[in-house]
Amino acid sequence: MSVGLGTEAPQFDLPGVDGQNHSLDSYGDAEALVLVQSCNHCPYVQAWENRLSAIARDYADRGVRVVAVNSNDAANYPEDSFEEMQKRSSARGFAFDYLYDEPQAVARELGAERTPEVFLFDRDRGLAYHGAIDDSRDEDGVSQQYLRDALDAVLAGREPAVSETPAIGCTVKWKGHFHRARESRPRPGERGDGIAPLASDPVRPRASPEALALLEQVPAELGGVVRRGERLRAFASLGLAAGQVEIRAEVARLELVLVP
Amino acid sequence: MKIEFLFWRECPSHPEARALLDEVLAARGLDAEVEEYEVKTNEEAERLSFPGSPTIRVDGRDVDAAGASSRPALTCRIYYLPDGRVSPVPTREQLEEALLK
Numbered sequence: 001m002s003v004g005l006g007t008e009a010p011q012f013d014l015p016g017v018d019g020q021n022h023s024l025d026s027y028g029d030a031e032a033l034v035l036v037q038s039c040n041h042c043p044y045v046q047a048w049e050n051r052l053s054a055i056a057r058d059y060a061d062r063g064v065r066v067v068a069v070n071s072n073d074a075a076n077y078p079e080d081s082f083e084e085m086q087k088r089s090s091a092r093g094f095a096f097d098y099l100y101d102e103p104q105a106v107a108r109e110l111g112a113e114r115t116p117e118v119f120l121f122d123r124d125r126g127l128a129y130h131g132a133i134d135d136s137r138d139e140d141g142v143s144q145q146y147l148r149d150a151l152d153a154v155l156a157g158r159e160p161a162v163s164e165t166p167a168i169g170c171t172v173k174w175k176g177h178f179h180r181a182r183e184s185r186p187r188p189g190e191r192g193d194g195i196a197p198l199a200s201d202p203v204r205p206r207a208s209p210e211a212l213a214l215l216e217q218v219p220a221e222l223g224g225v226v227r228r229g230e231r232l233r234a235f236a237s238l239g240l241a242a243g244q245v246e247i248r249a250e251v252a253r254l255e256l257v258l259v260p
Numbered sequence: 261m262k263i264e265f266l267f268w269r270e271c272p273s274h275p276e277a278r279a280l281l282d283e284v285l286a287a288r289g290l291d292a293e294v295e296e297y298e299v300k301t302n303e304e305a306e307r308l309s310f311p312g313s314p315t316i317r318v319d320g321r322d323v324d325a326a327g328a329s330s331r332p333a334l335t336c337r338i339y340y341l342p343d344g345r346v347s348p349v350p351t352r353e354q355l356e357e358a359l360l361k
Contacts, residue, residue, distance in 0.1 A: 042337040043273075043348040076302075077335065137348070170336045171270045 009125040010109035014099040017089040031063030032154050033142035035119040038068035040088050041079035044169035045116050047137040053095040066096035071107035072173040107172050117167035118147055122154045127159035131165030261292045268299050268313035271336040273348035282338025284355045305307040305332040323350050323358040
């Protein structure tokens with residue numbers, strides 16, 4: 001789940017394809033800051049990247065900075081490595097900064113789910129608009145310029161008329177979200193191999209009190225980002241080893257299975 | 261005619277591609293069964309030489325031969341429009357050409 005409107009921009013200090021590090025403070029002079037969860041390999045990103053460059057150019061004189069952030073797991077998606085980012089930025093002549101969030105911290109703090117996904121922060125760095133760049137991946141079919149309209153509003157000191165839209169695109173590629181064959185894993189309810197199922201009913205979890213307590217902590221632990229099939233790594237504070245818990249359904253319908 | 265429709269659920273393009281495929285089949289009066297297969301794991305992607313979602317094969321031939329040899333992965337597949345722009349779904353023309361061969 002993404003952060004809500006008004007939420008402060010996350011702190012970051014990330015390497016850019018220009019060879020420089022860029023932090024939130026380094027954009028301190030900007031009248032508005034557009035963070036776009038992005039990457040190289042996604043066709044939705046590629047379909048929109050020229051329009052993002054055009055927005056960066058068109059609004060530069062008005063003090064807007066556009067920053068694309070790639071947080072994807074480059075180990076499993078090598079097209080999204082920093083080197084490939086540099087190549088693509090150069091080849092396509094990006095008019096926006098393009099930063100590499102290797103630790104995935106920015107994506108996690110934003111609660112980003114898709115690429116591309118826009119987070120527009122106003123002068124005070126509160127989230128003013130979140131969602132899509134416009135309403136059509138085909139630029140010939142665009143009828144609503146969500147980001148441009150939101151920028152115009154923010155620069156005029158107004159709230160955007162449309163402040164949230166669904167971001168359509170590829171999923172953010174989280175580390176530890178490498179899909180493996182299920183045959184090697186226990187299924188819910190299986191026993192006899194040292195694996196203890198915590199809950200097995202995907203609709204009404206029959207979880208133990210400990211498991212239910214664990215569920216309540218999951219969204220906060222991951223900044224609200226929990227997806228079907230996601231293997232979680234941030235469970236140290238919950239007394240579980242990294243990678244020990246796998247989410248096999250949405251939070252509201254969660255079944256948890258301890259895995260080796 | 262055997263039509264295979266392979267997709268990965270996390271990529272949002274497959275419903276649009278499937279609808280386009282059905283539309284082309286109906287428009288051309290082709291009564292062919294479409295076998296849908298959801299690719300869920302990297303191992304499956306490797307085994308099926310799945311270059312991304314969606315992938316459509318007619319009698320074993322990919323509707324976009326140029327993209328068929330991309331690295332197998334759970335990802336959204338890139339298709340190229342005639343003007344060089346990219347799309348997450350094949351074009352109507354690509355589907356028609358593959359189906360009418």
